Every structure is written in structure tokens, then in C-alpha cells.
Amino acid sequence: MKLESRVAIVTGAGGGLGRSHALLLARYGAKVVVNDMDEAAAKRVADEIAAAGGEAIPVAASVTDEARVAAMIEGVMSTWGRVDILINNAGILRDKTFAKMSLADFRLVMDVHLMGSVICTKAVWEIMRQQQYGRIVMTTSSSGLYGNFGQSNYGAAKMALVGFMQTLALEGEKYNVRVNCLAPTAATQMTHGVLAEEALQRLDPRLVSPALLPLVSEQAPTRAIVCAGAGHFARAHVTLTKGRYVGGSADAGERVIELWDEIGDRTDEIVPAYGFQQAERELASSGYSAPATKR
Template sequence: MEHVEEIGSELRGRVSIVTGAGGGLGRSHAMLLARLGSRVLVNDMNLEAAERVAREIADASGEALAFAASVTDEAGIEEMVARVMATWGRVDILVNNAGILRDRSFAKMTMAEFRAVVDVHLMGSAICTKAVWDIMREQRHGRVVMTTSSSGLFGNFGQANYGAAKMALVGLMQTLALEGEKYGIKVNCLAPTAATAMTDGLLSEESFARLSPDLVSPALLALVSEDAPTRAILCAGAGHFARSNVTLTTGVHVGGGADAPRGVVANWHRISDRTGEIVPDYGFAQMERELASGPDEARSRGGAMA
């Protein structure tokens, strides 16, 4: 963002809040949103860092505010949103980016370390989203991005706390997307791979360069634009982008009774067969599929018991 002519129009008139935006990935997100025309509230616990990013945006002819607050501080976040509303009168985009790491094997991890990570990633995202939810409902427009992780989606050694929090955000996204749909609110997840202060010392110089946060942030436009999807999990890193999905296999009707436990074991390969798996539109899809299944369906497929 060096010249005024670089300011785009895709998000002109929109107002964004980016948490944890004093550096790293959050800064990259804030800079991109401003370059696309959005006015941006730069949130960080460190006021000096937030102000520095806000100045960078202003120096490039964008509009930005800085606000220091922990995402776990409900009163502070409410004050932050009130500041945005008093200044710009609306909130269109919330990027829940703030996070911490307390990596340790589960055997050595304390519950305080587990709780601290869950509080920031999960509760912090819920607190910030709750603070803007009614505003978005009333204006019938909103875009919320949760920051999940491959550590939550697929697991990662030493990150039980982080992975649990990050997968919980997928569940939060799934439900909020359903509840927000009729109000024009779309909720998605971004799973970034980026070299930031949280990964300092874990990567080689070459990997650090290839995993620049600037190569993740382009994913945001797809998730917050007028034509954005909802309930998408977009994985991004090193300029590569992919979708991740929570799926449901066709499964097998085993029934109840004394033989049911052995039937599940005996049919494990068929239960796990991914042929014809679906991405359910809502949680009750599992129940609907289960109720539609039965002895007649099982016989038509050659029997449930292997």
C-alpha cells in the first residue's frame, strides 16, 4: 500500500475489524482489507503496535483506527465496537485472528495452559463475534472469518489445547452460518500456514520466506466479498489455496440388539468407505440419514452384517 492508486474498490464503504492485527498475519489482513477499500479497526493488546499498523494504512491513503484490548475482555471489546460505530456507523467484516500458543505434549500440559489457549482462540472469537452480531443482523449484512488451523482439522503433536480450540471454531462457524443466513451474514473459516511471531524459531529461513503472511491474506477477499460463500473452510499458505470439508459417509445399518457391537466392528471397512460421502447442510442431516436407514435399506445393499 504505497500509492493512492493502489486502493481498490471491492470493499469500498465497508468497515472491518481485525483482531491481533499489530503484526504478523493480522497486520497483513488489515493492510489487504484497507487496500481493497475497507475502513479498518486495527485491534491488538499492544496499543503501540496497533497504532503503527493504523499509521501504515493512513500513510497509504486508507482509513484506520487503532484500539488496544484483549479479545477475552468483554467490556473492552464492547468499547471497541462502540468506537467503530461512533466513527463509521457500521461493522461489515470481523476477522477473528488473535491467538496465542502454549505448545506442550498433553502429558506435560497444565490445565492452565489448556484453558489459556481455549480462552483466547475460542472464547475471544465468540466474544468479538457476539459484540458485532446484532449490528450485522440489523444492517442485514455481515462477514465473519474464524481462524482455524490444520492442527485442529487434522491434529498436531504438542498442540492439544490449540487443536481443540481451533476445531471448536469450525463448530462455531457451522452454527453461526446457519443462524446468520437470513440476515445476510456469512461465516467462514480460514486455516492459514504462515511464518509469524508464533512460529519463530520453528522454521528454516527458506521456509520462513515462502510462508509470508502476505501469501495467506489474499484468501480474505473470497470470504468477505459480496459473493462470499458461507460455511467454507479455506486453507491458505505459500500462495496455495485449498478447501477442507467435514464429511459424512453413507454408512451401514447394523441395527440394535446383542449382535450390534460385533456388527459395527465387522462392518468397519464399509462404515469407513468414503464412496458417496456428503458434506451435510446441517447437523440434523446425520439423524435424517440414520432414520432413513433400516433393515429394508440394509437388505437392499446386501445386508449389514459382514
């Protein structure tokens, strides 16, 4: 697979997972924008890419700074004339139990992970639509998909990115803009102190980055959630069980309790193609057969 004609932006690429992503994309021929808040770190990675024969430019900017992000995209367009790939990787941790967590720390993590990804994506969205090509990867996490103790802020932000991806994938489909999620497990600045030292030794970020290739290729899927770590790769899905029609009688709540196991039976569960598929199925079970939406 070659990416010679492609321009990629990787946020938070001054070290760890972002650096690994940037190096891999450059190795496959992409021109890479190495974004990081640390100017020296971004330059080191860009120089590393150049030394290996690739093309890269470092850009120091916080993903939460709309003006700096806009200037970054303006610079990329001036230099290379297009943006094909955006890897929303930048992030921080502020781990504490919810009881001990300040609202400031909750808001900060949401701002960096969620709003940082929104700001960067918004900055390239119209470019990708106009050029009829785009590949966007959101960085989600098992903390969002399944929960992790002490990470309510991080988990909320990471699951929000899944919802963001689901809708953008639908809106970008006719413009050949494909949007996916990567849920990595890697030894980075963010995971030191969270994972055991022996585990960290097996979790080299380079063992995650290959998961990017199918997500940024010409044949990329859309709405995929890929989980990667220690050289292992898996897919996660948000599913919907077949359920049971209960109706609206006075004892409906008691009936839901009574049928709880049946309602949750995962036999014949589906991955809905869009959110309103839930409503359509619910209405169909009640005997309603007209379209669920006006669109």
C-alpha cells in the first residue's frame, strides 16, 4: 500500500503513539504534518522523517486553539495544497475517582480529547468534501468503550468520539470521506503509572500503528472501531439486541423487569447502519409501517 500522493496530519505527534503514527505514514510515502504543543519535540520527529527520506513539517499548536489550528491548516494548504488524512491523536490524562475529581479536570480532558478532535476535524472537513477524498481517524479507548476505574473524564471523552465518528461517517460517505476510530493500548507518557512496568515493555506504540493503514487506505472502511495493542488487533461494535415488544400498559415497567434476560439476549443482535434504525424497529414492532423520519 502506498501513500505517496497523500498529505497527513498527526496531532500530538511529538512522542509516543503520535510519533509512531507519523513515522509509519511517512514510511509509506505520505507527507506528514507533525503537530504537537512542544515545538522542539515536533521538530525532532519531522527531522527524523526527513532523515529517512520523507517529507514532514513540524507545527507547534494546541488542538484546543481554534486560531492556531486554522493557521496550521492554512499553512498545509499553502505548502502542499491538500489534506487527505487526519489522525486525531492528541490527548492528556487527569485520572482520579469521580468523587475526588474537580470539574476543571473533567472539563480539561473533554476539551483536549473531544473538542480538540472536533476543532481539527472541522478545520479540514470542507477541504476533504471539496476534494472528494478524506480519511479521518479518531482515537477512542477501552476506557470509553468499556469503562476503567478512575477515568470518568477520559472515558466520557473517548466514547463521545465514537458518537462523533458514527455521524461524520454517515455525513461524509457521499464525499468519499471515511471516518473511523482506533482504540490503542500503548506504553506512552499517558500510560506510565497506569499500567504495570512489565506490561508496558510489551506495549510498544509501534505495535499499534499498523492498525492505521487499513483506516487511511484507498479502500478504507467507514464507522469501524479497531482495537490494537502488543501486536494484537480486534474490532469493537456498538450492537442492538432483538429485544421484546412490551407496549405501554400500566405494568410495562414490571414487564420489562420480567423480560430483562430476553430483552438482553444477544442472539440475532445487529450493528445498526444508522441511529434511526433503532426507532424504525421499535415502531415496526408496535405495528407502525410508515417511514420513521421525514428525510
